[in-house]
Structure formats: C-alpha cells, structure tokens
Amino acid sequence: MRHVISLLIENESGALSRVSGLFSARGYNIESLTVAPTEDASMSRMTIVTTGSDDIIEQITKQLNKLVDVIKVVDISESAHIERELMLVKVRATGKDRDEMKRMTDIFRARIIDVTEASYVVELTGNQAKLDAFIGAIGPDLILETVRSGICGIGRGDRVLKI
Amino acid sequence: MVLSGAEIVVRCLQEEKVEYVFGYPGGAVLFLYDALFNQDKVKHVLVRHEQAAVHAADGFSRSTSKVGVALVTSGPGATNAVTGIATAYCDSIPMVIISGQVPTAAIGQDAFQEVDTVGITRPCVKHTFLVKDVREVASTIKKAFHIARTGRPGPVLVDIPKDVTMHKCEFEYPEDIVMRSYNPVTKGHQGQIRKAVQLLLEARRPMIYTGGGAILSDAAEQLTRLTRLLGMPITNTLMGLGGYPASDRQYLGMPGMHGTYEANMAMHYSDVLLAIGARFDDRVIGNPDHFAEEPRKIIHLDIDPSSISKRVKVDVPIVGDVREVLEQMIQQIESAPARPNADALESWWKQIDDWRSRDCMKYRNSDEIIKPQFVVQKLWEVTGGDAIITSDVGQHQMWAAQYYRFDKPRRWLNSGGLGTMGVGLPYAMGAQLAHPGAPVACITGEASIQMNIQELSTCKQFRLPIKICNLNNRFLGMVRQWQQLFHGGRYSESYMDSLPDFAKLAESYGHIGLRVDKPGDVEGALREAFARKDDLVFLDFQVDRTENVYPMVQGGKGLTDMILSAEDL
Ligand SMILES: Cc1ncc(C[n+]2csc(CCOP(=O)(O)OP(=O)(O)O)c2C)c(N)n1
Numbered sequence: 001m002r003h004v005i006s007l008l009i010e011n012e013s014g015a016l017s018r019v020s021g022l023f024s025a026r027g028y029n030i031e032s033l034t035v036a037p038t039e040d041a042s043m044s045r046m047t048i049v050t051t052g053s054d055d056i057i058e059q060i061t062k063q064l065n066k067l068v069d070v071i072k073v074v075d076i077s078e079s080a081h082i083e084r085e086l087m088l089v090k091v092r093a094t095g096k097d098r099d100e101m102k103r104m105t106d107i108f109r110a111r112i113i114d115v116t117e118a119s120y121v122v123e124l125t126g127n128q129a130k131l132d133a134f135i136g137a138i139g140p141d142l143i144l145e146t147v148r149s150g151i152c153g154i155g156r157g158d159r160v161l162k163i
Numbered sequence: 164m165v166l167s168g169a170e171i172v173v174r175c176l177q178e179e180k181v182e183y184v185f186g187y188p189g190g191a192v193l194f195l196y197d198a199l200f201n202q203d204k205v206k207h208v209l210v211r212h213e214q215a216a217v218h219a220a221d222g223f224s225r226s227t228s229k230v231g232v233a234l235v236t237s238g239p240g241a242t243n244a245v246t247g248i249a250t251a252y253c254d255s256i257p258m259v260i261i262s263g264q265v266p267t268a269a270i271g272q273d274a275f276q277e278v279d280t281v282g283i284t285r286p287c288v289k290h291t292f293l294v295k296d297v298r299e300v301a302s303t304i305k306k307a308f309h310i311a312r313t314g315r316p317g318p319v320l321v322d323i324p325k326d327v328t329m330h331k332c333e334f335e336y337p338e339d340i341v342m343r344s345y346n347p348v349t350k351g352h353q354g355q356i357r358k359a360v361q362l363l364l365e366a367r368r369p370m371i372y373t374g375g376g377a378i379l380s381d382a383a384e385q386l387t388r389l390t391r392l393l394g395m396p397i398t399n400t401l402m403g404l405g406g407y408p409a410s411d412r413q414y415l416g417m418p419g420m421h422g423t424y425e426a427n428m429a430m431h432y433s434d435v436l437l438a439i440g441a442r443f444d445d446r447v448i449g450n451p452d453h454f455a456e457e458p459r460k461i462i463h464l465d466i467d468p469s470s471i472s473k474r475v476k477v478d479v480p481i482v483g484d485v486r487e488v489l490e491q492m493i494q495q496i497e498s499a500p501a502r503p504n505a506d507a508l509e510s511w512w513k514q515i516d517d518w519r520s521r522d523c524m525k526y527r528n529s530d531e532i533i534k535p536q537f538v539v540q541k542l543w544e545v546t547g548g549d550a551i552i553t554s555d556v557g558q559h560q561m562w563a564a565q566y567y568r569f570d571k572p573r574r575w576l577n578s579g580g581l582g583t584m585g586v587g588l589p590y591a592m593g594a595q596l597a598h599p600g601a602p603v604a605c606i607t608g609e610a611s612i613q614m615n616i617q618e619l620s621t622c623k624q625f626r627l628p629i630k631i632c633n634l635n636n637r638f639l640g641m642v643r644q645w646q647q648l649f650h651g652g653r654y655s656e657s658y659m660d661s662l663p664d665f666a667k668l669a670e671s672y673g674h675i676g677l678r679v680d681k682p683g684d685v686e687g688a689l690r691e692a693f694a695r696k697d698d699l700v701f702l703d704f705q706v707d708r709t710e711n712v713y714p715m716v717q718g719g720k721g722l723t724d725m726i727l728s729a730e731d732l
Contacts, residue, residue, distance in 0.1 A: 062469035068290040
C-alpha cells in the first residue's frame with residue numbers, strides 16, 4: 001500500500017542523511033522525498049511517499065520517530081489529506097504542435113512560463129495522477145524534458161502537524 | 164571563565180563525573196590530550212588499538228551502568244573505533260565517543276587523516292554530532308551524555324574539529340537539556356499494564372522471557388520480585404543473564420539456539436509469554452513462522468516501540484522503562500484480588516520438570532582430555548559464582564553462558580548482538596578498572612584473544628589482574644562446528660595454525676602464563692591464578708579439539724527442533 005508520511009525534523013546538517021540512510025539500511029522504499037524549512041526555520045518539513053505492508057509502515061513510522069532529530073511523524077494518508085506535486089515540462093512547440101500545446105495547457109490548467117520559438121516550459125501542479133495524465137496526453141515525442149518536485153502533503157480540515 | 168574547546172571538553176567530562184576515558188592520541192586531538200594532561204580528575208587509559216578503547220569503555224559501562232567514554236583521533240583513529248561503536252550499538256550500551264576531526268576549514272578537502280566520521284558511523288550510533296563552533300561544545304556534550312543514557316541507551320559520537328578545540332569561549336555547563344525532538348517515555352500505560360496483569364493471572368502456561376533491556380534498566384530486583392510473586396518460570400537470554408538468579412528453581416536456563424531444552428519448550432508451548440526488554444531475535448526464537456504456529460498471547464515490555472511487533476506480533480505492547488513498568492506491574496498485581504491459577508501452574512511446572520529431567524546440559528567428561536565445559540564449571544566453583552565474566556565470540560562464549568551460572572546482573576559481559584570477536588580482553592579491562600579488587604575473568608578462544616592481544620600491554624601498564632581463560636581448541640571452533648554439521652565436515656580455513664605459546668607470550672608482556680593440559684590440573688591452575696590477586700594470569704587450557712556446543716537449534720528450524728547431544732545427529 002502507498003503511504004504519505006509527513007514529518008517535522010530539526011533543520012540540522014546530517015538530518016536528511018539520517019532519514020534517507022534509515023530507508024536504505026532497512027530496505028524500505030522511497031517513491032519520493034521532499035524537504036524544506038518551515039515558517040520556523042529551525043525546523044524542516046519532510047513528505048515521504050513510500051509503499052509497504054501495514055507491518056512495514058508501522059516499523060517505518062516507529063523507526064523515524066526513533067531518530068533523535070525527528071520531532072513528529074504522521075502518516076497523513078491514514079485520513080483525508082491533500083497531495084500536490086509541481087512539474088515543469090519543456091515541450092516542443094513548433095508548427096501545429098504549438099497551438100495544441102497551448103490547448104493542452106489550458107485543459108489541464110497548467111501555465112506556460114517560458115516561451116521560445118521552438119519550445120514552451122509548462123508548469124503544472126496537482127496530484128500524481130494529474131501530472132501523469134498530462135504527460136500521457138502530450139506523449140513522449142513532444143516532451144523535451146520533465147522535472148517533478150515529488151509530493152508535498154497536508155491533512156485536510158483541523159488536522160495540523162505542528163509542535 | 165574563558166576556556167579553550169579542549170579544556171571545555173575535559174571540564175564537561177568532569178561535570179559528568181567521568182572517571183576513565185579510554186583512548187589513543189593523534190594529531191587532531193592534541194589539544195584535547197593537552198587539556199587532559201593538565202588535570203587529574205579524569206583518568207586516561209592508553210590502549211594499544213582504538214577498537215579496544217571503545218570496547219573497554221563499553222565493558223566499563225556494562226559492568227557499572229555508567230556511560231563509557233572513549234577518545235580517538237581523526238581518520239584511522241575513528242575508523243578503528245567503528246567496530247567498537249557498532250558492537251555497543253547492537254547491545255544498546257550507553258557511550259560517548261569523542262573523535263577528533265580535521266580543522267573546520269579543511270573538512271571536505273581530503274585533508275590528511277580526514278574521513279567523514281559522522282557519515283561512517285551514522286548507521287551504528289544512536290546519534291552523532293559534528294561540533295562546528297566552540298560555543299556549542301558544552302551543550303553538545305551535555306546532550307550526548309543525555310541521549311546516550313536515556314531511552315534505549317546507545318553510543319553517541321561527538322566529532323570535534325581541531326580548530327574548535329583550540330578556540331576559546333566562556334564555559335558554563337548547562338544544568339539540563341531540553342530537546343523538543345527527543346523525549347523518551349519511561350512510565351508504562353496503566354491500562355496496558357492492567358491488560359497484561361489480567362492475562363498473566365489467567366494464564367495456564369505462562370512464561371517470562373527477559374533480555375538485555377532488563378539488565379540495562381537495572382531491573383533485576385523488580386524482575387525477581389515479580390517472578391516470585393507470580394510463581395512462574397523465567398528464562399534470560401544471552402544478553403539478559405543475571406537478570407534473574409540462575410540458581411533459583413524458577414529459572415529455566417537460557418533460551419534459543421544454544422539454550423536449554425526446558426526453556427525452549429516452555430517458550431514455545433506457553434499460552435502467555437511476558438517478554439521484557441527482549442527483542443525476539445532469530446538466535447532466540449528460531450524460525451518465526453514455526454514460533455507463530457503455537458497460539459499464545461504475547462505481552463511485550465520495551466523502552467523502544469520499534470522493537471515491539473517487529474519480528475512477532477504482540478498482543479499487549481507496553482512502552483516504558485523496564486524497571487518502572489515492573490514496579491507498576493507489581494503494584495497492580497499486589498492490589499488485584501485475583502491470584503495466579505494455582506492448579507494450572509502446578510501442572511505446568513510438572514510438565515516443565517519433565518522437560519528438565521532430560522538434563523540437556525549434561526556432557527561426557529573425561530579424565531584424559533580437558534572438556535571446555537568442565538573448565539567453565541570449575542571456574543564457577545573456584546570463584547563462588549561471583550566473578551565478573553567477559554567472553555569473546557564462539558563456542559567458548561556459549562559454554563560460558565551455559566555453565567557459569569549468573570546470579571547477579573552486570574556480571575556477564577559479551578557481544579550478543581554484533582558477535583564481535585576480540586571484545587573479551589578489553590571488556591575485562593573496563594570491568595576491572597570499574598571494580599578494582601573484584602575477580603574478573605575473560606573466557607576466550609585462541610582465535611578471539613588474538614584479535615586484541617596487544618591489550619596485554621595496557622593491562623601491564625594499568626596493573627589489571629585479569630584472569631584469562633583461553634579454551635584453546637586450535638580451531639575457529641564455532642565455525643568448525645557449523646562446517647561439521649552443515650558443510651560435510653569440510654573444515655575450510657577454520658583451523659588456527661602457527662599459534663604462539665600463549666604462556667610465554669603473556670610472560671613477555673610481563674604477566675604470568677600457565678599452560679594446562681590435564682583435567683586434573685584445571686582446578687589447581689584456577690586456584691593459583693585467583694590467588695595471585697595482583698597479577699594478570701593467562702591460563703592456556705588445551706581443550707578437546709572437537710567438542711561441540713549443545714543443545715542446538717539449527718538456523719531456520721523451530722525452537723522445539725533441538726539437537727540435544729552428538730548422539731542425536
Ligand atoms: C570479528 C569477527 N570475525 C569473524 C567472526 C566469525 N566467527 C564467529 S565464532 C568464530 C571462531 C572463534 O574461534 P575462537 O575464538 O577460537 O573460539 P571457539 O569457537 O573455538 O571457542 C568466528 C571466526 C566473528 N564473530 N567476529
């Protein structure tokens with residue numbers, strides 16, 4: 001099962017390697033991992049997308065909690081939550097493809113943020129499925145380059161991950 | 164008061180009441196050594212190899228429950244220390260390791276004797292710090308000691324660049340430390356404890372199984388009270404020996420791969436298993452699927468939530484410090500109206516006594532050739548069961564665990580988790596320094612002892628009257644045993660050729676060496692050794708070369724599938 005784990009961690013050197021080292025040492029999967037400081041710069045917030053059986057996910061959260069730098073761990077996918085990922089795609093935009101690209105961008109509510117005679121850079125945010133769908137819709141021939149941020153997640157409603 | 168980083172480190176160690184630092188100097192720690200030189204509160208023990216420094220600090224900790232401290236230089240000093248750190252980590256031993264590092268400005272430049280110590284040690288420490296500013300030295304060391312000794316204990320490494328030890332700042336040792344990210348639970352959840360107590364009182368075939376956690380939290384007294392109060396059988400793992408008196412009737416011996424028949428059978432056929440500070444290691448429960456076949460309720464008490472339901476599914480988890488939770492548990496039992504089911508217990512004990520009557524620890528003694536088990540039994544007799552025993556890793560370790568009956572905690576020091584050959588002598592050094600005048604014996608093998616034999620020199624310098632009992636079978640005995648049983652008797656590289664004359668070797672270091680060839684001389688030699696209160700005596704026992712450790716549960720097999728003796732093969 002796919003899980004989205006959010007955690008708050010001390011913003012200290014080596015903290016990221018402790019988390020990534022834990023995953024590799026214990027053979028856990030990482031589908032994506034994003035991290036950046038929070039509004040309180042002494043703390044970072046990390047979102048890890050991982051897969052595993054219930055037992056493994058239980059171990060992952062326990063092991064993360066055990067790291068001395070880790071302040072809080074929540075499996076946000078256990079209840080209602082929002083996931084977003086940012087993608088930048090550089091696409092070929094020449095001839096009839098140029099209009100087609102513009103149209104696709106509108107349909108997906110993406111934005112064109114860089115224009116040259118031959119290419120666009122398209123910015124798109126959404127959940128993984130939406131980003132995948134966009135790539136699928138454009139097709140590999142027109143894609144010059146893609147870069148994805150990995151997932152950021154947050155609980156819906158009153159649920160707040162804070163100290 | 165304005166002090167240099169190095170002076171601050173030493174002042175912090177004084178504040179932490181550190182008696183001994185085990186270490187080895189080098190370029191990156193010269194200022195630290197200078198600061199040590201100028202005081203005499205913290206004594207430095209100069210080892211002959213950094214691995215031994217860490218092991219000795221570890222042994223000091225195991226025998227006292229204090230935090231062990233080691234000091235090594237950058238680069239090779241730190242890499243030599245890694246085995247020691249990993250060994251302590253696997254057995255959750257509280258330690259602070261201070262390593263020198265190249266100056267801050269040189270970090271990342273492939274400087275002379277630079278290694279990424281924080282990176283190399285990261286997977287085998289509880290936590291690491293790289294101190295980049297002299298103003299953080301005191302608070303970091305305070306945190307390091309706090310982290311090492313609280314929660315599930317473990318080694319903490321503090322890497323200090325040379326310039327930081329040289330820079331100066333105002334020194335003040337923080338009174339306490341607040342860490343928002345680190346607040347281990349110690350008290351158990353009363354509701355969970357109530358559930359556990361109810362299960363125990365209703366149990367028909369209860370069993371108590373305790374590990375290193377019971378020793379680490381100094382809970383032997385509570386454990387004994389609880390076990391007697393309940394009248395239930397108990398087993399202590401290799402790491403838990405001495406948690407409950409081995410000479411008591413309720414004690415069934417050690418469980419696991421080389422455990423007793425009765426302990427393994429009782430573990431397997433129990434209907435309620437109370438696991439305390441233990442982690443269902445593969446060497447203890449054998450094949451987990453086989454173990455799970457028999458239905459039983461498991462109560463698991465541990466300070467580390469990640470140890471619970473890791474290898475076996477647990478019905479009643481209790482997170483907390485073993486000693487505190489046992490106190491809570493005893494209180495609840497004493498105030499509960501219900502008592503354990505006496506009839507059920509009686510027939511359970513009948514069954515256990517029946518298993519016991521197999522006398523699985525018997526071995527065939529000989530008048531001709533020294534049996535290794537016999538040496539351990541004699542050692543137990545000669546020391547009145549009251550020595551601190553360290554061991555290395557191999558057959559001799561298992562015989563020591565099986566035949567030296569530990570009645571008290573912190574008398575048995577061995578590398579259970581990592582299984583590091585070479586710990587025996589440094590462990591004995593740490594223990595002897597912590598307990599001057601106490602009998603300390605190191606049970607070892609001719610292969611293991613050679614992994615840190617250079618420490619005989621340290622023992623001379625610091626006058627450590629350790630008694631080394633070398634069970635010399637001229638084989639990597641444990642390897643040979645597996646090759647005999649599982650690899651068609653092909654003894655690939657498991658013999659020890661070109662051995663030194665250990666007695667002479669010991670003498671050349673200024674100690675006393677005795678070679679013992681005959682069973683009839685074993686006791687006399689041991690008595691002579693222990694009579695020499697001020698001397699290190701190296702007893703080189705020439706033992707039966709091909710004796711095997713039994714009982715044995717083969718890897719991957721179920722706990723009840725035991726080879727009891729050579730006749731079972
Ligand atoms: C550092 C290290 N290397 C290798 C091993 C694997 N090993 C386990 S027991 C053993 C043989 C030990 O021989 P010895 O010390 O003579 O003890 P014996 O088994 O003969 O009693 C070996 C090589 C180990 N545990 N530790």
